[in-house]
Amino acid sequence: MNHGKEILTKVKEKVGLGSTAETGKGKSKISKHVTHGYHTAEGKSAHPMEDYVFAEFKQVEDNELGLFAIFDGHVSQEVPDYLRSHLFNNILKEPDFWNETENAVRRAYRITDDKILEKSAELGKGGSTAVTAILINCEKLVVANLGDSRAVICQNGKAKQLSVDHEPDSERKAIEDRGGFVTKFPGDVARVDGQLAVARAFGDKTMKDHLSSEPHVTVEMINDDTEFAILASDGIWHVMNNQEAVDCIKNVKEAREAAKALIEEALKRNSTDDISVIVVRFH
Template sequence: MVCNSCLKSVIVQTGQIGTILTRKRVHLQSTVRTLYAGGAGLTFLWNREFRTSAKMMVDSGAAASQGPVVHKFPEKDDAGYVSGGWKSEDGRLSCGYSSFRGKRATMEDCYDIKTSKINGQTVCLFGIFDGHGGSRAAEYLKQHLFEKLMKHPQFMTDTKLAISETYQQTDADFLDSERDTYRDDGSTASTAVLVGNHLYVANVGDSRTIISKAGKAIPLSEDHKPNRSDERKRIESAGGVVMWAGTWRVGGVLAMSRAFGNRMLKQFVVAEPEIQVILNSIC
C-alpha cells in the first residue's frame, strides 16, 4: 500500500505468477521482476508459482523456525533506507524488502511475513499495514493479526471464514487495548494467505491487490472509498455522512470507508474484509 509516510516493498520471486499489494498505480514491465510505485509509500509484491507442494517461507525479522529452510541476507541500513531478504534452500523462492520513511515525522506502516506448518501442511502469510494517525494500529496488526489467524479453529477447514472473523476480532481487540488512551490510530490491511493451492487475498481500506501473470496486472481488490456507491449506502444507513473535504471523507475526516482502529468513526468505518480466493486451476 502506498502512502505518504514511507516506501516499503517486499518481493517474493519464483515464477511468473505474483500478487501485488499496493495503494497507488503500479507499472509492470514485461516480467514481475521490476516494480515501480510513484512517490513515497508502501508496496508489497508476492510472487511464486502455484503448486500444492509449495516450499516456503520467511518470518518477519528472522529466518523461519518452522517450515522449509531459508537463507537470510544481511539487513542493510543506509541513512534510513533499510533493505534485506531471504532465499529458500532449494532456490525456488526468494523474498526481499526495502523501506524508507517519506515526508512524515515517523514511520506509520508495517509489514509481516510468516510461515508455519499446520497438520503437516505449509501455510504462508504476507501482509502490509498502512497506518494513519499514528503507527500503533499498524504495529498491533503486525504483532497479532497472523498469530490470531493461525490459531483460529477453522483456519485450515474454512480459511475464508477464519480470515473474516479474525480481522474483525483483531480490530475489537486493538480498540480494547487502546481504551485508556486519547489516540485514535487506524490502519488498512492487505494480506495474502496461501494454504495448499488456495490463495486468499483480503483487503480492508484503500490498499490495492493485483495479481500479475506474465507481466499482466489483474486487480483482485477494490478500494474502500466513502464515495463507492455500496460503501456510501452502508455508511448513510448507519447514520453517517460522506462529505467532500479535498476528497470524499467519512464525516469529513477519513478518506477511506473501512479500516482497523479509528474508534471515533467505528460505527461507520468497519474492519470487515473483502476476500478473493484464487485457485491453482485458474493461475
C-alpha cells in the same frame, strides 16, 4: 522438494537523505522457485513512518504457510504495529482455518478489531488499513483487505487485482446509513466525516460507528501462468495503476530487488506517502 535453508534477512539500510528503510527476503522450503522480498520507504510528511510489513514462510505441522501483510497506519504507529504482532496469530488460532479459510480470516479480522477498540486507551484512537495474503503450500493464495493497500497478481504478463479499494465515495450510502457523511471539503479527496480517506479500517474508535471493519476476502489458485504477486500500500497506487506496477518489475527476477525497483519508480513519479512493497515470485 528443496529443504535448503531459508534466507531471512532483515536489514535497516540507508536510503536517500538519512531516512531508514526496512528490507528483507526469504524463500519457500517446499518449492525452490517461490521467493519473497520486501522494501519500504518513508514518505515526505512530517509524521514518522506508519507502514508496517510482515513477510515470512512458516512451517505449521505438515504444511507451509507464506504469511505476507502490509499495515498502513493513520494517526497511529501503535495500531499497525499491534496488527503486525497479532493478526496472523489470531487467524491461525481459528479452529476451522484449514477447512474454512475465508470464514476463519473474516472472523479473525473482526476479533482483532474488537481487541484494538478494547485497548484504545493504550493503542490510541488512530487506525490502520491492512492487506494480508496467506500462501498455503505454494498452491492457494488467500487475500483479505481493509482500506486501500492493494494486492495484485501477474498472470501471463497481465495484472489482476485481488483486493478491493474501500473508498468513501463507493461506500457513501452505507456510511450515511450508519449516520456518517462523505465530503471532499477541505481538499479534493473524499473522506468519511471529513477525516478519513478510506471507508474500512481497523481501529479509529471515535469514527467506528461510521466505518466498516468487514474485510474483502478472495482465493486465488496459483498455477503455471501465475508469475508473481505484489502487495503494496497506497503510496504506490496513487502514482501508478496495476498494469504499470506489473510492467515495472516483470523482468526483475529477484523479489527484493523488484520491491525496491517499484518504490524507486513511485518516488520518480513524486509519491510523497510512506511506501511499503512485498513481491512474491512464483517462478
